[in-house]
Amino acid sequence: MKITIVAGARPNFIKIAPIIKAIEKKQREGNTISYRLVHTGQHYDKNLSDTFFEELNIPHPDANLEVKSGSQSVQTAAIMIAFEQELIKNPSDLVLVVGDVNSTMACAIVAKKLNIKVAHVEAGIRSGDMTMPEEINRIVTDSITDYFFTTSTSASQNLIQYGANPNNIHFVGNVMIDTLYQNLDRISAPSFWNEFQLNKGNYIILTLHRPANVDEEHSLIQLLKGIDEMIGNKKIIFPIHPRTKAILGENDLALRNTVLVEPQGYLNFMFLIKNCFAVITDSGGISEETTVLGIPCFTMRDNTERPETQTVGTNTLVGTSLENLKKLFAEFLQNGQRPAGIPELWDGKASERIIEILLTK
Known part of the structure:
Protein backbone atom coordinates (compact mmCIF):
# COMPACT_ATOMS: atom_id res chain seq x y z
CA MET A 1 0.00 0.00 0.00
CA ARG A 186 11.77 14.97 25.96
CA ILE A 187 10.04 18.27 26.76
CA SER A 188 12.33 21.03 27.99
CA ALA A 189 12.21 24.51 29.48
CA PRO A 190 12.43 27.42 27.03
CA SER A 191 15.43 29.74 27.12
CA PHE A 192 13.51 32.43 29.03
CA TRP A 193 12.45 30.11 31.90
CA ASN A 194 15.02 31.45 34.38
CA GLU A 195 15.03 34.97 32.97
CA PHE A 196 11.36 35.43 33.89
CA GLN A 197 11.74 33.47 37.14
CA LEU A 198 9.19 30.86 36.12
CA ASN A 199 8.41 27.95 38.41
CA LYS A 200 5.81 25.21 38.32
CA GLY A 201 2.40 26.78 38.89
CA ASN A 202 3.45 30.44 39.09
CA TYR A 203 2.30 31.46 35.60
CA ILE A 204 -0.59 31.30 33.14
CA ILE A 205 -0.27 30.44 29.44
CA LEU A 206 -2.25 32.69 27.09
CA THR A 207 -2.78 32.09 23.35
CA LEU A 208 -5.09 34.10 21.11
CA HIS A 209 -5.44 34.06 17.34
CA ARG A 210 -9.11 33.73 16.32
CA PRO A 211 -10.74 36.69 14.53
CA ALA A 212 -13.45 37.18 17.17
CA ASN A 213 -10.75 37.84 19.76
CA VAL A 214 -7.94 39.57 17.88
CA ASP A 215 -9.17 41.26 14.71
CA GLU A 216 -10.30 44.53 16.31
CA GLU A 217 -7.35 46.40 17.80
CA HIS A 218 -9.13 48.27 20.60
CA SER A 219 -11.06 45.19 21.76
CA LEU A 220 -7.88 43.10 21.72
CA ILE A 221 -6.01 45.64 23.84
CA GLN A 222 -8.88 45.81 26.35
CA LEU A 223 -8.99 42.01 26.50
CA LEU A 224 -5.27 41.73 27.17
CA LYS A 225 -5.41 44.45 29.85
CA GLY A 226 -8.40 42.79 31.50
CA ILE A 227 -6.70 39.38 31.62
CA ASP A 228 -3.52 41.00 32.92
CA GLU A 229 -5.42 42.69 35.76
CA MET A 230 -7.41 39.61 36.85
CA ILE A 231 -4.42 37.30 37.30
CA GLY A 232 -3.15 38.73 40.58
CA ASN A 233 0.45 37.85 41.36
CA LYS A 234 1.00 35.28 38.61
CA LYS A 235 2.83 35.94 35.37
CA ILE A 236 1.19 35.47 31.97
CA ILE A 237 3.32 33.96 29.23
CA PHE A 238 1.84 34.98 25.87
CA PRO A 239 3.46 33.29 22.82
CA ILE A 240 2.09 35.79 20.35
CA HIS A 241 0.75 34.64 17.00
CA PRO A 242 2.20 36.68 14.08
CA ARG A 243 -1.30 37.78 13.08
CA THR A 244 -2.05 39.00 16.60
CA LYS A 245 1.32 40.74 16.80
CA ALA A 246 0.64 42.62 13.57
CA ILE A 247 -2.70 43.86 14.88
CA LEU A 248 -1.15 45.16 18.09
CA GLY A 249 1.54 46.97 16.11
CA GLU A 250 3.59 49.42 18.15
CA ASN A 251 1.03 49.95 20.91
CA ASP A 252 2.51 50.29 24.38
CA LEU A 253 0.22 47.98 26.35
CA ALA A 254 1.82 48.71 29.75
CA LEU A 255 0.92 45.22 30.98
CA ARG A 256 2.12 44.46 34.50
CA ASN A 257 2.04 40.65 34.47
CA THR A 258 2.11 39.68 30.79
CA VAL A 259 5.28 38.68 28.97
CA LEU A 260 5.12 38.49 25.16
CA VAL A 261 7.34 35.77 23.68
CA GLU A 262 7.84 34.33 20.20
CA PRO A 263 5.85 31.23 19.12
CA GLN A 264 7.44 28.20 20.71
CA GLY A 265 8.58 24.86 19.35
CA TYR A 266 6.59 21.81 20.40
CA LEU A 267 8.90 20.56 23.17
CA ASN A 268 9.25 23.97 24.83
CA PHE A 269 5.54 24.73 24.54
CA MET A 270 4.49 21.41 26.06
CA PHE A 271 6.89 22.03 28.94
CA LEU A 272 5.22 25.40 29.52
CA ILE A 273 1.74 23.83 29.39
CA LYS A 274 2.63 20.92 31.69
CA ASN A 275 4.04 23.23 34.37
CA CYS A 276 1.60 26.14 34.25
CA PHE A 277 -1.20 27.03 36.69
CA ALA A 278 -3.84 27.31 33.95
CA VAL A 279 -4.31 28.07 30.27
CA ILE A 280 -6.44 30.78 28.64
CA THR A 281 -6.77 30.16 24.91
CA ASP A 282 -8.99 30.22 21.84
CA SER A 283 -7.33 27.13 20.38
CA GLY A 284 -9.12 23.79 20.07
CA GLY A 285 -6.07 21.54 20.09
CA ILE A 286 -4.57 22.96 23.28
CA SER A 287 -7.72 21.97 25.19
CA GLU A 288 -6.99 18.34 24.26
CA GLU A 289 -3.44 18.48 25.59
CA THR A 290 -4.45 20.26 28.80
CA THR A 291 -7.11 17.60 29.35
CA VAL A 292 -4.51 14.83 29.30
CA LEU A 293 -2.05 16.83 31.40
CA GLY A 294 -4.72 17.76 33.95
CA ILE A 295 -4.26 21.52 33.48
CA PRO A 296 -7.32 23.82 33.84
CA CYS A 297 -8.13 25.38 30.47
CA PHE A 298 -10.41 28.34 29.76
CA THR A 299 -11.39 28.49 26.09
CA MET A 300 -12.44 31.89 24.77
CA ARG A 301 -14.88 30.71 22.14
CA ASP A 302 -18.66 30.40 21.90
CA ASN A 303 -18.44 26.79 20.73
CA THR A 304 -16.08 23.85 20.57
CA GLU A 305 -15.67 20.94 18.19
CA ARG A 306 -14.10 18.97 21.05
CA PRO A 307 -16.94 18.61 23.61
CA GLU A 308 -15.19 15.72 25.35
CA THR A 309 -12.61 18.19 26.70
CA GLN A 310 -15.51 19.80 28.61
CA THR A 311 -17.58 16.79 29.61
CA VAL A 312 -14.63 14.58 30.59
CA GLY A 313 -11.61 16.87 30.67
CA THR A 314 -10.40 20.10 32.21
CA ASN A 315 -11.73 22.55 29.62
CA THR A 316 -14.23 25.32 30.38
CA LEU A 317 -15.88 27.16 27.48
CA VAL A 318 -16.15 30.84 28.45
CA GLY A 319 -17.21 32.61 25.24
CA THR A 320 -15.48 35.76 24.02
CA SER A 321 -16.62 37.99 26.91
CA LEU A 322 -13.93 39.25 29.28
CA GLU A 323 -16.54 39.58 32.03
CA ASN A 324 -17.53 35.92 31.68
CA LEU A 325 -13.89 34.87 31.73
CA LYS A 326 -13.34 36.89 34.94
CA LYS A 327 -16.42 35.30 36.55
CA LEU A 328 -15.49 31.72 35.68
CA PHE A 329 -11.83 32.19 36.54
CA ALA A 330 -12.78 33.66 39.93
CA GLU A 331 -15.01 30.64 40.60
CA PHE A 332 -12.08 28.37 39.74
CA LEU A 333 -9.81 30.26 42.15
CA GLN A 334 -12.41 29.98 44.89
CA ASN A 335 -13.55 26.38 44.40
CA GLY A 336 -10.46 24.76 42.92
CA GLN A 337 -10.24 22.52 39.89
CA ARG A 338 -13.27 20.37 39.17
CA PRO A 339 -12.84 16.59 38.89
CA ALA A 340 -11.76 15.56 35.41
CA GLY A 341 -10.42 12.57 33.52
CA ILE A 342 -9.05 11.49 30.15
CA PRO A 343 -11.42 10.59 27.27
CA GLU A 344 -11.74 7.01 26.09
CA LEU A 345 -8.91 5.72 23.86
Whole structure:
Protein backbone atom coordinates (compact mmCIF):
# COMPACT_ATOMS: atom_id res chain seq x y z
CA MET A 1 0.00 0.00 0.00
CA LYS A 2 1.31 3.44 -1.01
CA ILE A 3 0.05 6.26 1.20
CA THR A 4 0.42 9.97 0.51
CA ILE A 5 0.34 11.87 3.81
CA VAL A 6 -0.61 15.55 3.61
CA ALA A 7 0.45 18.23 6.11
CA GLY A 8 -0.35 21.88 5.66
CA ALA A 9 -0.04 23.67 9.00
CA ARG A 10 1.73 23.45 12.34
CA PRO A 11 -0.97 21.32 14.07
CA ASN A 12 -0.81 18.86 11.15
CA PHE A 13 2.82 18.04 11.90
CA ILE A 14 1.88 17.11 15.46
CA LYS A 15 -0.79 14.76 14.11
CA ILE A 16 1.23 13.08 11.37
CA ALA A 17 4.35 12.41 13.46
CA PRO A 18 2.95 9.33 15.26
CA ILE A 19 1.27 8.08 12.07
CA ILE A 20 4.65 8.02 10.34
CA LYS A 21 6.14 6.17 13.32
CA ALA A 22 3.33 3.61 13.15
CA ILE A 23 3.93 3.05 9.42
CA GLU A 24 7.67 2.62 9.95
CA LYS A 25 6.99 0.11 12.72
CA LYS A 26 4.83 -1.93 10.34
CA GLN A 27 7.55 -1.74 7.69
CA ARG A 28 10.06 -3.20 10.17
CA GLU A 29 7.60 -6.00 10.86
CA GLY A 30 7.62 -6.89 7.16
CA ASN A 31 4.35 -5.34 6.01
CA THR A 32 4.14 -3.95 2.48
CA ILE A 33 3.35 -0.33 3.21
CA SER A 34 5.09 2.91 2.23
CA TYR A 35 4.40 6.62 2.53
CA ARG A 36 5.21 9.86 0.77
CA LEU A 37 5.03 13.02 2.87
CA VAL A 38 3.71 16.13 1.14
CA HIS A 39 3.91 19.54 2.83
CA THR A 40 1.58 21.96 1.07
CA GLY A 41 3.37 24.96 2.56
CA GLN A 42 0.05 26.47 3.69
CA HIS A 43 1.70 27.70 6.89
CA TYR A 44 5.42 28.02 6.51
CA ASP A 45 8.09 29.53 8.68
CA LYS A 46 11.43 27.98 7.82
CA ASN A 47 12.86 28.13 11.32
CA LEU A 48 9.68 26.88 13.01
CA SER A 49 9.02 24.15 10.45
CA ASP A 50 12.59 22.88 10.56
CA THR A 51 12.37 22.83 14.35
CA PHE A 52 9.20 20.77 14.18
CA PHE A 53 10.77 18.18 11.87
CA GLU A 54 13.72 17.82 14.22
CA GLU A 55 11.79 17.86 17.50
CA LEU A 56 9.16 15.34 16.40
CA ASN A 57 11.58 13.20 14.38
CA ILE A 58 9.57 13.73 11.20
CA PRO A 59 11.49 13.13 7.98
CA HIS A 60 11.71 16.17 5.77
CA PRO A 61 8.89 16.17 3.22
CA ASP A 62 9.30 14.37 -0.08
CA ALA A 63 7.62 17.39 -1.66
CA ASN A 64 6.86 20.95 -0.55
CA LEU A 65 4.17 22.58 -2.68
CA GLU A 66 5.10 26.03 -1.27
CA VAL A 67 1.66 27.54 -1.72
CA LYS A 68 2.17 30.11 1.09
CA SER A 69 -0.66 32.37 2.30
CA GLY A 70 -3.54 34.03 0.47
CA SER A 71 -7.29 34.39 0.70
CA GLN A 72 -9.31 31.23 1.39
CA SER A 73 -10.09 30.76 -2.30
CA VAL A 74 -6.64 31.66 -3.62
CA GLN A 75 -4.89 29.37 -1.18
CA THR A 76 -7.29 26.46 -1.73
CA ALA A 77 -6.98 26.76 -5.51
CA ALA A 78 -3.17 26.91 -5.33
CA ILE A 79 -3.07 23.78 -3.18
CA MET A 80 -5.39 21.89 -5.54
CA ILE A 81 -3.40 22.80 -8.65
CA ALA A 82 -0.06 21.86 -7.09
CA PHE A 83 -1.33 18.68 -5.39
CA GLU A 84 -2.93 17.40 -8.59
CA GLN A 85 0.47 17.54 -10.30
CA GLU A 86 2.07 15.85 -7.28
CA LEU A 87 -0.36 12.92 -7.43
CA ILE A 88 -0.07 12.56 -11.21
CA LYS A 89 3.72 12.33 -10.91
CA ASN A 90 3.60 10.13 -7.81
CA PRO A 91 0.53 7.84 -7.91
CA SER A 92 -0.83 6.64 -4.59
CA ASP A 93 -3.31 4.07 -3.29
CA LEU A 94 -4.54 6.34 -0.53
CA VAL A 95 -4.32 10.00 0.47
CA LEU A 96 -4.35 10.53 4.22
CA VAL A 97 -5.37 13.98 5.45
CA VAL A 98 -5.55 15.24 9.02
CA GLY A 99 -7.44 17.97 10.82
CA ASP A 100 -9.42 20.74 9.18
CA VAL A 101 -7.16 23.28 7.46
CA ASN A 102 -7.53 24.33 3.81
CA SER A 103 -4.97 21.70 2.78
CA THR A 104 -7.15 18.98 4.31
CA MET A 105 -10.15 19.83 2.15
CA ALA A 106 -8.24 20.78 -1.01
CA CYS A 107 -6.14 17.61 -1.12
CA ALA A 108 -9.14 15.39 -0.36
CA ILE A 109 -11.01 16.86 -3.33
CA VAL A 110 -8.06 16.40 -5.67
CA ALA A 111 -7.55 12.79 -4.56
CA LYS A 112 -11.20 11.84 -5.09
CA LYS A 113 -11.26 13.42 -8.56
CA LEU A 114 -8.26 11.26 -9.41
CA ASN A 115 -10.15 8.21 -8.08
CA ILE A 116 -7.79 7.79 -5.13
CA LYS A 117 -9.27 6.80 -1.79
CA VAL A 118 -9.17 9.29 1.11
CA ALA A 119 -8.65 8.66 4.81
CA HIS A 120 -9.50 11.50 7.19
CA VAL A 121 -7.86 11.51 10.62
CA GLU A 122 -9.87 13.55 13.14
CA ALA A 123 -13.03 13.07 11.12
CA GLY A 124 -16.48 13.98 12.38
CA ILE A 125 -15.66 16.81 14.78
CA ARG A 126 -18.14 19.68 14.53
CA SER A 127 -18.49 23.08 16.16
CA GLY A 128 -21.82 23.91 14.52
CA ASP A 129 -20.38 27.31 13.59
CA MET A 130 -20.46 27.85 9.84
CA THR A 131 -18.62 31.16 10.16
CA MET A 132 -15.46 29.15 10.87
CA PRO A 133 -13.56 28.20 7.69
CA GLU A 134 -12.47 25.03 9.49
CA GLU A 135 -16.08 23.88 9.89
CA ILE A 136 -16.63 24.11 6.13
CA ASN A 137 -13.38 22.22 5.54
CA ARG A 138 -14.52 19.46 7.92
CA ILE A 139 -17.93 19.05 6.32
CA VAL A 140 -16.64 19.02 2.74
CA THR A 141 -13.80 16.61 3.55
CA ASP A 142 -16.06 14.20 5.40
CA SER A 143 -18.61 14.26 2.58
CA ILE A 144 -16.10 12.56 0.23
CA THR A 145 -13.94 10.56 2.67
CA ASP A 146 -13.66 6.78 2.36
CA TYR A 147 -12.20 5.94 5.79
CA PHE A 148 -13.10 8.00 8.84
CA PHE A 149 -10.88 7.93 11.93
CA THR A 150 -12.48 9.64 14.92
CA THR A 151 -11.25 10.93 18.28
CA SER A 152 -14.53 10.36 20.13
CA THR A 153 -17.83 8.51 19.97
CA SER A 154 -19.62 11.86 19.54
CA ALA A 155 -17.56 12.53 16.38
CA SER A 156 -18.53 9.07 15.09
CA GLN A 157 -22.19 9.86 15.82
CA ASN A 158 -21.90 13.16 13.93
CA LEU A 159 -20.75 11.24 10.85
CA ILE A 160 -23.65 8.78 11.08
CA GLN A 161 -26.08 11.70 11.30
CA TYR A 162 -24.47 13.15 8.17
CA GLY A 163 -25.08 9.85 6.36
CA ALA A 164 -21.62 8.24 6.43
CA ASN A 165 -21.43 4.44 6.18
CA PRO A 166 -20.95 3.15 9.77
CA ASN A 167 -18.69 0.38 8.44
CA ASN A 168 -16.17 3.03 7.37
CA ILE A 169 -16.17 4.89 10.70
CA HIS A 170 -13.43 3.87 13.11
CA PHE A 171 -13.17 5.31 16.62
CA VAL A 172 -9.42 5.11 17.23
CA GLY A 173 -8.54 7.88 19.71
CA ASN A 174 -6.50 11.03 19.33
CA VAL A 175 -3.21 11.15 17.39
CA MET A 176 -2.25 14.48 19.02
CA ILE A 177 -2.21 12.64 22.32
CA ASP A 178 0.01 9.96 20.77
CA THR A 179 2.57 12.68 20.06
CA LEU A 180 2.21 14.09 23.57
CA TYR A 181 2.87 10.73 25.23
CA GLN A 182 5.75 9.94 22.88
CA ASN A 183 7.52 13.19 23.80
CA LEU A 184 6.73 13.77 27.48
CA ASP A 185 10.19 12.62 28.52
CA ARG A 186 11.77 14.97 25.96
CA ILE A 187 10.04 18.27 26.76
CA SER A 188 12.33 21.03 27.99
CA ALA A 189 12.21 24.51 29.48
CA PRO A 190 12.43 27.42 27.03
CA SER A 191 15.43 29.74 27.12
CA PHE A 192 13.51 32.43 29.03
CA TRP A 193 12.45 30.11 31.90
CA ASN A 194 15.02 31.45 34.38
CA GLU A 195 15.03 34.97 32.97
CA PHE A 196 11.36 35.43 33.89
CA GLN A 197 11.74 33.47 37.14
CA LEU A 198 9.19 30.86 36.12
CA ASN A 199 8.41 27.95 38.41
CA LYS A 200 5.81 25.21 38.32
CA GLY A 201 2.40 26.78 38.89
CA ASN A 202 3.45 30.44 39.09
CA TYR A 203 2.30 31.46 35.60
CA ILE A 204 -0.59 31.30 33.14
CA ILE A 205 -0.27 30.44 29.44
CA LEU A 206 -2.25 32.69 27.09
CA THR A 207 -2.78 32.09 23.35
CA LEU A 208 -5.09 34.10 21.11
CA HIS A 209 -5.44 34.06 17.34
CA ARG A 210 -9.11 33.73 16.32
CA PRO A 211 -10.74 36.69 14.53
CA ALA A 212 -13.45 37.18 17.17
CA ASN A 213 -10.75 37.84 19.76
CA VAL A 214 -7.94 39.57 17.88
CA ASP A 215 -9.17 41.26 14.71
CA GLU A 216 -10.30 44.53 16.31
CA GLU A 217 -7.35 46.40 17.80
CA HIS A 218 -9.13 48.27 20.60
CA SER A 219 -11.06 45.19 21.76
CA LEU A 220 -7.88 43.10 21.72
CA ILE A 221 -6.01 45.64 23.84
CA GLN A 222 -8.88 45.81 26.35
CA LEU A 223 -8.99 42.01 26.50
CA LEU A 224 -5.27 41.73 27.17
CA LYS A 225 -5.41 44.45 29.85
CA GLY A 226 -8.40 42.79 31.50
CA ILE A 227 -6.70 39.38 31.62
CA ASP A 228 -3.52 41.00 32.92
CA GLU A 229 -5.42 42.69 35.76
CA MET A 230 -7.41 39.61 36.85
CA ILE A 231 -4.42 37.30 37.30
CA GLY A 232 -3.15 38.73 40.58
CA ASN A 233 0.45 37.85 41.36
CA LYS A 234 1.00 35.28 38.61
CA LYS A 235 2.83 35.94 35.37
CA ILE A 236 1.19 35.47 31.97
CA ILE A 237 3.32 33.96 29.23
CA PHE A 238 1.84 34.98 25.87
CA PRO A 239 3.46 33.29 22.82
CA ILE A 240 2.09 35.79 20.35
CA HIS A 241 0.75 34.64 17.00
CA PRO A 242 2.20 36.68 14.08
CA ARG A 243 -1.30 37.78 13.08
CA THR A 244 -2.05 39.00 16.60
CA LYS A 245 1.32 40.74 16.80
CA ALA A 246 0.64 42.62 13.57
CA ILE A 247 -2.70 43.86 14.88
CA LEU A 248 -1.15 45.16 18.09
CA GLY A 249 1.54 46.97 16.11
CA GLU A 250 3.59 49.42 18.15
CA ASN A 251 1.03 49.95 20.91
CA ASP A 252 2.51 50.29 24.38
CA LEU A 253 0.22 47.98 26.35
CA ALA A 254 1.82 48.71 29.75
CA LEU A 255 0.92 45.22 30.98
CA ARG A 256 2.12 44.46 34.50
CA ASN A 257 2.04 40.65 34.47
CA THR A 258 2.11 39.68 30.79
CA VAL A 259 5.28 38.68 28.97
CA LEU A 260 5.12 38.49 25.16
CA VAL A 261 7.34 35.77 23.68
CA GLU A 262 7.84 34.33 20.20
CA PRO A 263 5.85 31.23 19.12
CA GLN A 264 7.44 28.20 20.71
CA GLY A 265 8.58 24.86 19.35
CA TYR A 266 6.59 21.81 20.40
CA LEU A 267 8.90 20.56 23.17
CA ASN A 268 9.25 23.97 24.83
CA PHE A 269 5.54 24.73 24.54
CA MET A 270 4.49 21.41 26.06
CA PHE A 271 6.89 22.03 28.94
CA LEU A 272 5.22 25.40 29.52
CA ILE A 273 1.74 23.83 29.39
CA LYS A 274 2.63 20.92 31.69
CA ASN A 275 4.04 23.23 34.37
CA CYS A 276 1.60 26.14 34.25
CA PHE A 277 -1.20 27.03 36.69
CA ALA A 278 -3.84 27.31 33.95
CA VAL A 279 -4.31 28.07 30.27
CA ILE A 280 -6.44 30.78 28.64
CA THR A 281 -6.77 30.16 24.91
CA ASP A 282 -8.99 30.22 21.84
CA SER A 283 -7.33 27.13 20.38
CA GLY A 284 -9.12 23.79 20.07
CA GLY A 285 -6.07 21.54 20.09
CA ILE A 286 -4.57 22.96 23.28
CA SER A 287 -7.72 21.97 25.19
CA GLU A 288 -6.99 18.34 24.26
CA GLU A 289 -3.44 18.48 25.59
CA THR A 290 -4.45 20.26 28.80
CA THR A 291 -7.11 17.60 29.35
CA VAL A 292 -4.51 14.83 29.30
CA LEU A 293 -2.05 16.83 31.40
CA GLY A 294 -4.72 17.76 33.95
CA ILE A 295 -4.26 21.52 33.48
CA PRO A 296 -7.32 23.82 33.84
CA CYS A 297 -8.13 25.38 30.47
CA PHE A 298 -10.41 28.34 29.76
CA THR A 299 -11.39 28.49 26.09
CA MET A 300 -12.44 31.89 24.77
CA ARG A 301 -14.88 30.71 22.14
CA ASP A 302 -18.66 30.40 21.90
CA ASN A 303 -18.44 26.79 20.73
CA THR A 304 -16.08 23.85 20.57
CA GLU A 305 -15.67 20.94 18.19
CA ARG A 306 -14.10 18.97 21.05
CA PRO A 307 -16.94 18.61 23.61
CA GLU A 308 -15.19 15.72 25.35
CA THR A 309 -12.61 18.19 26.70
CA GLN A 310 -15.51 19.80 28.61
CA THR A 311 -17.58 16.79 29.61
CA VAL A 312 -14.63 14.58 30.59
CA GLY A 313 -11.61 16.87 30.67
CA THR A 314 -10.40 20.10 32.21
CA ASN A 315 -11.73 22.55 29.62
CA THR A 316 -14.23 25.32 30.38
CA LEU A 317 -15.88 27.16 27.48
CA VAL A 318 -16.15 30.84 28.45
CA GLY A 319 -17.21 32.61 25.24
CA THR A 320 -15.48 35.76 24.02
CA SER A 321 -16.62 37.99 26.91
CA LEU A 322 -13.93 39.25 29.28
CA GLU A 323 -16.54 39.58 32.03
CA ASN A 324 -17.53 35.92 31.68
CA LEU A 325 -13.89 34.87 31.73
CA LYS A 326 -13.34 36.89 34.94
CA LYS A 327 -16.42 35.30 36.55
CA LEU A 328 -15.49 31.72 35.68
CA PHE A 329 -11.83 32.19 36.54
CA ALA A 330 -12.78 33.66 39.93
CA GLU A 331 -15.01 30.64 40.60
CA PHE A 332 -12.08 28.37 39.74
CA LEU A 333 -9.81 30.26 42.15
CA GLN A 334 -12.41 29.98 44.89
CA ASN A 335 -13.55 26.38 44.40
CA GLY A 336 -10.46 24.76 42.92
CA GLN A 337 -10.24 22.52 39.89
CA ARG A 338 -13.27 20.37 39.17
CA PRO A 339 -12.84 16.59 38.89
CA ALA A 340 -11.76 15.56 35.41
CA GLY A 341 -10.42 12.57 33.52
CA ILE A 342 -9.05 11.49 30.15
CA PRO A 343 -11.42 10.59 27.27
CA GLU A 344 -11.74 7.01 26.09
CA LEU A 345 -8.91 5.72 23.86
CA TRP A 346 -6.75 8.80 24.41
CA ASP A 347 -4.04 6.35 25.38
CA GLY A 348 -1.23 7.05 22.90
CA LYS A 349 -2.10 4.22 20.51
CA ALA A 350 -4.46 5.88 18.02
CA SER A 351 -1.90 5.92 15.20
CA GLU A 352 -1.19 2.21 15.57
CA ARG A 353 -4.92 1.50 15.34
CA ILE A 354 -5.21 3.61 12.18
CA ILE A 355 -2.42 1.79 10.35
CA GLU A 356 -3.69 -1.63 11.52
CA ILE A 357 -7.10 -0.80 10.03
CA LEU A 358 -5.70 0.57 6.77
CA LEU A 359 -3.66 -2.59 6.24
CA THR A 360 -6.90 -4.56 6.14
CA LYS A 361 -8.43 -2.38 3.42
